[in-house]
Amino acid sequence: MTDLTRKRFAQLGQQLQLEQLTAVRKQAEGWRNGLTALTGLVGVVFVLKGRESVAGMPAVWRWTTAALLVLAFALLLTGALAAVRAAHGRLGQRMWLSGDRLMSAVLDEVEHTQDVLTTARRCSVVGLSAVVAAIAVSWVVPAEAAKDEKPAGPQVLVSTPVGITCGELVLSNGDAVTVRTGGKGKLRRIPAGDVRSLTPTSRC
Amino acid sequence: MPPAHDLTPFxxxxxxxxxxxxxxxxxxGRWYTVTGPCPNCxxxxxxxxxxxxxxxYKGRWLGRRSEPEPHSGSILVYCQCGFPHPDRPSESPDTGCGAFWDVPVP
Known part of the structure; x- marks a missing residue:
């Protein structure tokens, strides 16, 4: 009994042998477009919603964020280039274009395209994860403690007969000099008559 | 001497x-070549x-792919002689007499 379905599938197999490179290129183009769109989407959503600067973060977390972003950039760049390579590979370069060798080259190219596409997917996923991790760090890590923050006003040394007081200058007029001293911001008023000198300083 | 080609109807x-x-x-190991005469034409x-x-490819991170498993059973071969066999429909993808046969893989 003649089973034409078997023959049809044999014909399909012969056709697929010739068209698998075209098929894998189309597949790679789809992945390239998808990965590019995903990278752009994540970049827009997270970067716009995130902290604008890493300034004010503790040094460890600042460097962590920077390292994550550098890593993410390298991975996303590698992923994007790999996806482009997969979608636009080179076939028949520097080889004899005989039927046998070209058939081998097509199979090699299809396998290589699959491998490059896998690399692109992995790099993009890890890179995007690194971006998200960097943004999450910038969201979660609090700003440095107040002791490291710059005071609002200038720091001064106030010399009096009983000693020297250092603090942030709050007010100075003919009656007194008021400075904010200590970590808790306690105000101290020094009468003008007791002040011998008032010297600016970088820190107390 | 093999018999001459016979222009049988498709x-x-x-x-x-x-x-x-x-x-x-x-x-x-990536392809098989089956050679032999068409039993019809x-x-x-x-x-x-x-x-x-x-x-x-599953199962590895780096390195070349391994050789595929050998084909088992038989390979279905169909005639692709390229002769203009009469009665072949113009829309048919066939390029032969239409015959097909199984060749066992050793």
Whole structure:
């Protein structure tokens, strides 16, 4: 009994042998477009919603964020280039274009395209994860403690007969000099008559 | 001396293989070449079946892919003699007499 379905599938197999490179290129183009769109989407959503600067973060977390972003950039760049390579590979370069060798080259190219596409997917996923991790760090890590923050006003040394007081200058007029001293911001008023000198300083 | 090509009317039919068709695997193991005469029109045919490599390769991170498993059973071969057999429909993808046969893989 003649089973034409078997023959049809044999014909399909012969056709697929010739068209698998075209098929894998189309597949790679789809992945390239998808990965590019995903990278752009994540970049827009997270970067716009995130902290604008890493300034004010503790040094460890600042460097962590920077390292994550550098890593993410390298991975996303590698992923994007790999996806482009997969979608636009080179076939028949520097080889004899005989039927046998070209058939081998097509199979090699299809396998290589699959491998490059896998690399692109992995790099993009890890890179995007690194971006998200960097943004999450910038969201979660609090700003440095107040002791490291710059005071609002200038720091001064106030010399009096009983000693020297250092603090942030709050007010100075003919009656007194008021400075904010200590970590808790306690105000101290020094009468003008007791002040011998008032010297600016970088820190107390 | 093999019999001359016979320009039989086109007909899709399954036949027993004629002569002793040869099945040879390529050096890298990625395709088989089946050679032998068509049992219907007697044209010598060369039929290749390649290993499908579409889809990501599983099971490794680096290095070259391993050689595929050998084909088991038989390979269905159909005539691709290229002669203009009469009664072949113009829309048919066939390029032969329409005959097909199974060749066992050793």
């Amino acid at each position: 007909r899709e039919q399954e036949l027993a293989p004629a002569g002793n068709p040869a099945v040879v695997r390529s050096a890298d 007697h044209a010598n045919s060369v039929f290749r079946v390649a290993y499908g490599v579409l889809g990501p």
